[in-house]
Amino acid sequence: xxxxxxxxxxxxxxxxxxxxxxxxxxxxxxxxxxxxxxxxxxxxxxxxxxxxxxxxxxxxxxxxxxxxxxxxxxxxxxxxxxxxxxxxxxxxxxxxxxxxxxxxxxxxxxxxxxxxxxxxxxxxxxxxxxxxxxxxxxxxxxxxxxxxxxxxxxxxxxxxxxxxxxxxxxxxxxxxxxxxxxxxxxxxxxxxxxxxxxxxxxxxxxxxxxxxxxxxxxxxxxxxxxxxxxxxxxxxxxxxxxxxxxxxxxxx
Amino acid sequence: xxxxxxxxxxxxxxxxxxxxxxxxxxxxxxxxxxxxxxxxxxxxxxxxxxxxxxxxxxxxxxxxxxxxxxxxxxxxxxxxxxxxxxxxxxxxxxxxxxxxxxxxxxxxxxxxxxxxxxxxxxxxxxxxxxxxxxxxxxxxxxxxxxxxxxxxxxxxxxxxxxxxxxxxxxxxxxxxxxxxxxxxxxxxxxxxxxxxxxxxxxxxxxxxxxxxxxxxxxxxxxxxxxxxxxxxxxxxxxxxxxxxxxxxxxxx
DNA sequence: CGACCCATTGAGAGCATTCAACGCGTGTGG
DNA sequence: CCACACGCGTTGAATGCTCTCAATGGGTCG
Numbered sequence: 262x263x264x265x266x267x268x269x270x271x272x273x274x275x276x277x278x279x280x281x282x283x284x285x286x287x288x289x290x291x292x293x294x295x296x297x298x299x300x301x302x303x304x305x306x307x308x309x310x311x312x313x314x315x316x317x318x319x320x321x322x323x324x325x326x327x328x329x330x331x332x333x334x335x336x337x338x339x340x341x342x343x344x345x346x347x348x349x350x351x352x353x354x355x356x357x358x359x360x361x362x363x364x365x366x367x368x369x370x371x372x373x374x375x376x377x378x379x380x381x382x383x384x385x386x387x388x389x390x391x392x393x394x395x396x397x398x399x400x401x402x403x404x405x406x407x408x409x410x411x412x413x414x415x416x417x418x419x420x421x422x423x424x425x426x427x428x429x430x431x432x433x434x435x436x437x438x439x440x441x442x443x444x445x446x447x448x449x450x451x452x453x454x455x456x457x458x459x460x461x462x463x464x465x466x467x468x469x470x471x472x473x474x475x476x477x478x479x480x481x482x483x484x485x486x487x488x489x490x491x492x493x494x495x496x497x498x499x500x501x502x503x504x505x506x507x508x509x510x511x512x513x
Numbered sequence: 514x515x516x517x518x519x520x521x522x523x524x525x526x527x528x529x530x531x532x533x534x535x536x537x538x539x540x541x542x543x544x545x546x547x548x549x550x551x552x553x554x555x556x557x558x559x560x561x562x563x564x565x566x567x568x569x570x571x572x573x574x575x576x577x578x579x580x581x582x583x584x585x586x587x588x589x590x591x592x593x594x595x596x597x598x599x600x601x602x603x604x605x606x607x608x609x610x611x612x613x614x615x616x617x618x619x620x621x622x623x624x625x626x627x628x629x630x631x632x633x634x635x636x637x638x639x640x641x642x643x644x645x646x647x648x649x650x651x652x653x654x655x656x657x658x659x660x661x662x663x664x665x666x667x668x669x670x671x672x673x674x675x676x677x678x679x680x681x682x683x684x685x686x687x688x689x690x691x692x693x694x695x696x697x698x699x700x701x702x703x704x705x706x707x708x709x710x711x712x713x714x715x716x717x718x719x720x721x722x723x724x725x726x727x728x729x730x731x732x733x734x735x736x737x738x739x740x741x742x743x744x745x746x747x748x749x750x751x752x753x754x755x756x757x758x759x760x761x762x763x764x765x
Numbered sequence: 766c767g768a769c770c771c772a773t774t775g776a777g778a779g780c781a782t783t784c785a786a787c788g789c790g791t792g793t794g795g
Numbered sequence: 796c797c798a799c800a801c802g803c804g805t806t807g808a809a810t811g812c813t814c815t816c817a818a819t820g821g822g823t824c825g
Contacts, residue, residue: 360658360665388651405615413612414590417668420671422715455772463671467813717781717783
């Protein structure tokens with residue numbers, strides 16, 4: 262398709278990644294300088310999205326991966342039976358579009374939850390880069406594999422959990438994601454609505470609300486709109502770990 | 514580590530893949546002859562496992578991917594809170610170990626559900642092959658990406674489903690997996706126990722049993738031990754699609 | 766300022782779990 | 796070869812969690 266030659270000419274905007282505050286978390290994390298420069302070169306300048314603006318629609322041809330710089334997005338899948346399902350959400354430095362590679366089509370719609378900027382990485386260029394650099398290829402592989410395991414285990418755990426435990430797991434994970442990105446793990450704004458959280462966890466908005474109230478009564482966390490303040494992270498963690506329910510299996 | 518040269522010398526056992534009955538489904542599917550030969554060369558002769566025998570244990574160093582030739586296996590994860598969770602199972606031609614790549618450790622124990630044979634693909638060799646062949650690399654990428662999306666959507670769907678619908682989804686998916694592999698989609702043996710199925714779906718064995726009885730009363734499917742006969746696949750599918758429950762969202 | 770969406774609260778119903786008991790088949794050890 | 800233990804599958808009754816439905820108030824957008 263596209264000509265294969267010379268995909269990285271050192272242009273003025275290059276080395277963008279090096280100076281980016283997310284540098285250490287991104288796709289380019291831990292890459293040697295040379296490779297990081299190569300990745301830098303194929304990254305398009307950041308795009309800004311307004312709240313509720315769509316980055317890519319479900320079914321659109323897969324052209325690029327994206328990395329969140331600021332703000333956040335959710336992935337919404339509309340199923341055959343016209344259900345509206347929030348299947349993922351993305352915070353700064355997180356990679357969008359990995360699930361589109363196989364089918365060459367975006368499996369869901371990506372919607373900005375607030376004013377958001379994203380870097381675009383054209384996939385055909387990244388693909389060429391993978392051919393040239395083993396390090397980059399491995400890094401991509403790692404990102405892919407990491408998501409598989411992460412998702413699988415978490416979702417399987419949630420399947421047999423009560424609402425109270427599901428939310429504890431959710432906030433524990435979110436808090437950790439913020440912490441890794443250098444934000445406070447105890448106090449953050451999460452632009453997902455209660456309905457979004459409910460959809461993501463397979464609950465109803467009412468139940469989510471009720472559990473939040475019960476958390477507040479237990480002095481675990483306080484929710485004010487989209488502001489969340491975790492008072493007792495350890496308490497939340499033990500709630501999340503407490504195998505919230507049933508199933509007394511033994512080893513194989 | 515290992516020397517990079519000449520990883521594919523045409524040895525007598527080569528072209529194994531070409532003559533394998535699973536050829537068209539496997540990792541090697543759709544590869545040009547030359548690449549298929551290369552993959553063939555790094556595949557180790559099939560290993561046989563007895564029932565309940567462990568292929569790799571949770572936490573073991575990641576060394577190889579495996580492909581099921583005959584039989585089946587389950588992946589069991591023991592969580593921090595000592596829960597025993599069935600997170601995946603594998604039928605012939607399916608790829609084991611993709612979720613181990615990121616952490617370089619197997620995230621769960623792989624147990625044979627019956628007498629089973631698997632092909633082993635040493636990962637360091639496959640990795641080298643990816644460096645040499647774009648086609649192989651893309652194919653690996655595809656396998657990885659496919660799992661992400663598949664799992665995510667299915668599990669999120671299950672989260673807000675009743676037991677009746679969860680099992681319908683389960684059998685629809687299993688039937689399809691058998692069909693793709695050339696077996697009857699209507700009649701198959703599934704070596705997973707009721708407890709395994711329950712764990713996989715986040716239910717209790719009792720509930721699984723009760724739903725199976727209700728299916729039988731509705732003439733949807735008949736279960737005799739590990740033999741399953743689907744009488745009304747369409748009925749099962751519509752049950753699975755019927756958004757088994759709640760949540761009336763609108764588009765974004 | 767009105768429409769609409771989101772969040773919250775309450776009451777009732779339904780579904781799945783829990784707990785308990787039983788029959789069956791298999792594998793083990795005497 | 797047989798007895799027994801054990802895991803698996805099944806069934807029943809009761810509890811409890813979460814959904815459903817409904818109504819209200821607050822915030823936002825047009």
